């Protein structure tokens with residue numbers, strides 16, 4: 001018997017605001033009704049604001065982030081095209097696997113899990129590619145497995161400095177709606193997001209932002225695609241309809257979550273994610289534990305991947321938290337299994353929730369064999385939150 005609330009500190013699916021849950025509790029409606037567009041057309045406008053694009057096209061494909069990856073690839077590239085990808089965590093690894101399965105000629109740059117996108121190496125390879133064989137560069141904006149955020153603008157600059165025309169693909173599944181992202185300014189050609197992370201919804205659809213250049217490429221792309229055909233989607237979307245049955249309840253939820261992001265302000269949403277993440281990080285530092293992210297410039301404001309001491313199995317941490325404290329932390333993925341647990345701080349979250357995460361983590365880490373002074377991480381976060389609040393300007397802590 002579990003009493004009280006369960007606590008979800010995984011980097012997706014994320015907590016759904018009560019108002020969003022209620023907005024989804026509507027009777028089923030006719031997806032061909034003449035007024036259906038009144039619901040959907042505004043959603044595309046709202047999504048474009050979140051992606052910070054005016055020139056690009058926003059699309060919603062039933063499925064998940066992974067489906068939107070596939071849509072992005074199959075609509076814009078050709079079989080056997082050479083693409084440049086880098087691997088630095090589980091999600092960038094999966095994207096490489098997909099590109100290979102779909103028949104692309106993938107040139108992979110492997111870097112340490114904990115590092116970010118290897119901009120210099122990308123630049124070097126683009127510079128060498130004098131025949132423009134590389135058709136696309138793929139970047140995972142926020143590597144959810146390692147808690148590393150990469151610099152997309154720097155990759156854009158690498159393309160520009162080499163006068164290279166490749167398309168820029170970005171996986172923004174765990175960054176869109178939470179971290180700074182500027183599609184037009186950074187000239188991103190395909191940006192992929194999902195419903196269940198920063199957009200604070202159940203899983204069920206993937207979002208795509210498609211640049212004019214990517215749309216142009218889609219006109220001559222010869223990869224096989226059926227369900228994910230851009231043309232079918234855009235033709236129907238023009239009046240607010242879909243080529244097949246859309247997840248209507250989720251669209252009602254999206255309307256509400258976009259309203260909430262708008263009301264808080266996208267800049268404030270980004271600032272809040274930093275504020276909360278920094279509190280969590282200070283807590284982890286007070287335990288004398290390290291993040292997987294190698295450098296502070298790479299720290300993700302949506303997820304922290306924490307290395308546990310050698311005598312601790314991170315799987316125990318996650319299991320005890322779940323069984324005894326109704327609390328879910330993220331697991332270490334791939335080679336990080338057992339060595340890492342992740343604290344998701346993405347979406348609908350506040351200071352008190354982060355303090356709960358740290359407080360529960362302190363108990364379970366101790367039970368799993370770590371030696372942590374109770375309250376040490378919580379106190380460090382409290383100190384940070386006591387000055388870094390919504391209502392007060394940034395104040396330097398005495399300790400800084």
Ligand SMILES: *Cc1c(COP(=O)(O)O)cnc(C)c1O
Pocket residue numbers: 012064065066067091140142143144171172173174194195203
């Ligand atoms: C969650 C996630 C995915 C996978 O998205 P699904 O919606 O589960 O298909 C891909 N990339 C990143 C960075 C993610 O965090």
